[in-house]
Amino acid sequence: MILDSKIPAGPLAEKWTNHKFSSKLVNPANKRKYDVIVVGTGLAGASAAASLAELGYIVKAFCFQDSPRRAHSIAAQGGINAAKNYQNDGDSIYRLFYDTIKGGDYRAREANVYRLAEVSVKIIDQCVAQGVPFAREYGGLLANRSFGGAQVSRTFYARGQTGQQLLLGAYSALSRQVANGKVKLYPRTEMMDLVVIDGHAKGIVTRNLITGAVETHAAHAVLLCTGGYGNVFFLSTNAMGSNVTAAWRAHKRGAFFANPCFTQIHPTCIPVSGDHQSKLTLMSESLRNDGRVWVPASQEIAEKLRKGQIKANDIKEEDRDYFLERNYPSFGNLVPRDVASRNAKYVCDQGLGVNETGEAVFLDFRYAITRDTREIIEQKYGNLFEMYKQITGEDPYEMPMMIYPAVHYTMGGLWVDYNLMTTVPGLYALGEANFSEHGANRLGASALMQGLADGYFVVPYTVGDYLAQLAPKQVDETHPEFARIKEEVQNRINMLLQINGTKPVDYFHRRLGKIMWNECGMARTIKGLKGAKAEIQALKKEFWSNVKVMATNEELNQSLEKANRVADFLELGELMVDDALHRNESCGGHFREEYQTPDGEALRDDENFAYVAAWKYLGEGQEEELVKEELVFENVKLTQRSYK
Amino acid sequence: MSWVTKTLNSTLGRKLIMALTGLFLILFLSGHVSGNLLLFKGDGGQAFNMYAKFMTTNPAVKLLSYLTYISVLGHILYSILLAQHNKSARPVPYSTSKGSTNSAWSSRNMGVLGTIILIFLVVHLQGFWAKMHWGEVPMVTYAGEEYKDLYLIVNEAFKQVWLVALYVISMVFLGFHLSHGFASAFQTLGLNHNKYSPAIKMVGTLYCILVPSLFAAMPLYIHFSSY
Amino acid sequence: MKLTLKIWRQKNSTDKGGFVTYVADHVSKDMSFLEMLDVLNDQLTERGVDPVHFDHDCREGICGMCSLYINGKPHGPLQTTTCQLHMRSFSDGETITIEPWRAKAFPVVKDLVVNRSAFDRIIQAGGYVSVNTGGAPDANEIPIPKNVADLAMDAAQCIGCGACVAACKNASAMLFTSAKISQLALLPQGQVERKTRAEKMVAQMDAEGFGACTNTGACEAECPKGISITNIARMNREYFSAVVSSDTM
């Protein structure tokens, strides 16, 4: 089978313009005859739902939270990239494109990434018009900050709450369409399965999380904007409810899953404090603009520190190792995330870790505070410092922060073509749920950009092109396929409720997370991965015979919700391990210990692995089939990434 | 519904009425207290009685007094409407609530404070205002002109310890009512600004101490000076 | 630490509900409040008791989903969200009372979970700038003074958790509503719809059954994002000037 990525012909910079022109259009009067389902109301979902409704389509929008405004995008802190070049520091669409391709360690599609960089400038315009209060300079123009992996200042931000402000902007556009009657909202409703009829996506099956009612919804196209699957690791910076269920069910109905093992481990998170830990908190990457990362230069000092005999501030300047600045003089503390994370793990593995568990490094603001005054630092990062203090009980203005890498983002996801359509016609995937623009590593502030690019500026054209080829008649919800899949969903729910084992859902989720973190996390080995696969299979068996899910379906039932999600994580985990096992190279967030350069950097194998690994589901208990989409680089030259 | 009734029935409109009537009553109290300072003059009540006559006969003052009646009634009516609405907004109460950690006592008890002021008002109006208007009041003559001797009535009344006590205590409650009400009215009107709000708060604090204290001093002064 | 938990349990919106007392043992000071409840819930599940339902998602203090009324205060003793509250704020042997937000407009769904869709409807009434995707001018075309942008951001920080309603003795939603009205009234982009926005959002807020404002300031004191009641004053201004000058009859 050959995957057709539908990349338009022509020069890179003209592809999108040409493609838009050659896309078919739906006559304005006919638009209201088409129904579109949008699952997820994060940046991708809310922007898509609002934009499609503005065009005139009838949209149904779903989310599992009580309000669309609470989608996980709300938690993004640092900022959003755009090639505006307002700072006159040499930025351009091409540079953003180039940085993103390089940052992704050359495992993304050129055409998609170029389009992303191209529409990035319009995103900022759109958000400002909605009333998003981005940070500004005294002259009233927009301010920028720098982010990892770039040498220009192109990140727009709203204090430490950029995701919140962007999402509230998209949510307000969505709310306007709800008021106009163009969007019907289904909060606290979880997508449980996808309905495919004659090879085309025609609807979904949902569970009303309050009443438990399992329902069907028909439409001409289905957009999955359901976010990432980082919670397969149990501990991650994702929201507790973030899950893979929608994407995974779509996968099992025919959508290929691409590069599942590409996970981003974020270098600046608050370290784990104990077994009770339920999630990890990110300290925005923007902190690396002003904070310096270090560990003690010797194991003895680190040892004393861990035992509490000395404090960080007691350590003399010459006994500190600013390992990022030392190893990467030109990017310093602003190297990309995968590099920063791996270096932190490396120094901790050498016994230089600075907290009780030995799994933490310092992020120090002392220098910035003496240079810029405390007020300025407070203005920039006040809320983050506050959050840090709240969680750890320590004051980062006085003591350096302790940080450690944590699972943060999943570059993998549903395979999509240039139109963001999956391998199931009529089924689209947007935002973090798809695999597209970030290759093997995402640069900071690019996920927000991608979510909004997909929703505001890509899908309104590409969905129209698909719909224009369908007859404007209602989708038949009485088709037996709807009833069949609804029954399957109900059966699965009943099965989960009937197991009545002895262990709560979290027990299994935590164990799965441990396996994934240890063997499929920051560093992976063939041996570890093989062991992990067997362990996951055993755990899955145990789950289906010993999980305890309380109460009934016909009520708000949070343990049932979790059980349903963890069941899918267990299957996904195995696929991630398969993917990591097959990719015999290191690239971006995927670091196989067998493949590294003499100085410990990721060693890519462009000859054999410059492709997207798309996995096809073949049936219960069968190994999935690997389908490759070869990546063609016509504009950038593949080089060893260097941030030295 | 016209836009006027719609506005006045909205929560914001109702509060607007509370604030406007409240502020008018504050103005009224200022006038009232300054006039009544004549009680301290020690001239046997001549100035006070003349002032009282002026107040009941001057047409401009008449107009103001009608405004005052409307304000009192409006203030009370809308406080009842608001209280009902606010109560219905939380049908199931909390089992424990620590309001004291987030707000001032007086702000949470405006209704109670107001009700006590209302009881006081009834007693006060019936004792002096009704008497002055319709009751039997002995007359005095100054420079050939006849005046109702309200001063005498006041003097007689404040010989009763309970009445003095009621007045003093009520003024304490009025003080509390205004300790929140004064600044609150400005906030309701939307007048909250870094530059002016501190001044408003300060004037409010001064007012809620000074005016009720002066009012309270009157029965005390009369009670104790008549021995 | 060992704690006694008095938790509101209510099967569904029609059930009367009541307090049930549980004991939480081996609580560590480093746990977050919700992690303490996670542990309780795992124990309850193992004992065959339906776990205590409560809303939460980001656990970072930004999504506004968590919403517990702890010991007589929304989000507990600190001015933060429930998910950012840690057990070091409590002492060994303490009894902790946990209730849902209480307001007519926030009916209880189950246990500690309430329905806050009234907030969404207030935003739908006008909490937006009517711009379609694609038609926006360059972002730097209209300079906005930094202090204005900052003020707008102060208001825009609202996470919509509803602690203001929960804290208010009148269950009033003025702080929430005024934060959005203020944000858009301050920014040039919000001017065009300024009047109708204020009128419609206030009308919707009233229709939802929220109480009026007594200006006690409890909302501001409890707001995890420190949204100021100067926004309420601004909303009042906006509303009063809108009703006297707008075209709506």
Ligand SMILES: Cc1cc2nc3c(=O)[nH]c(=O)nc-3n(C[C@H](O)[C@H](O)[C@H](O)COP(=O)(O)OP(=O)(O)OC[C@H]3O[C@@H](n4cnc5c(N)ncnc54)[C@H](O)[C@@H]3O)c2cc1C
């Ligand atoms: C702490 C943190 C900080 C970050 N900071 C940045 C940053 O500074 N810059 C940046 O660019 N990126 C950042 N990111 C990444 C970025 O926030 C996300 O990748 C992005 O917001 C994802 O948006 P989305 O729309 O794809 O999905 P989400 O926002 O995750 O939305 C998912 C939606 O799908 C719904 N959903 C999921 N499953 C189902 C289902 N089965 N049924 C129904 N609905 C479902 C949810 O309810 C939700 O509405 C950060 C991420 C984290 C975790």
Ligand code: HEM
């Ligand atoms: C001379 C007497 C009075 C004065 C000067 C006065 C003044 C005020 C003022 C200025 C306010 C603030 C309005 C606002 O917040 O916008 C107020 C509020 C209030 N007053 Fe009075 N008042 C008086 C008597 C009364 C009486 C007799 C009652 C009750 C029966 C009353 C009940 C209330 C209540 C309940 C409030 C709070 C309303 C709310 O915000 O919910 N007051 N008063």
Ligand code: FES
């Ligand atoms: S869980 Fe998101 S704010 Fe508390």
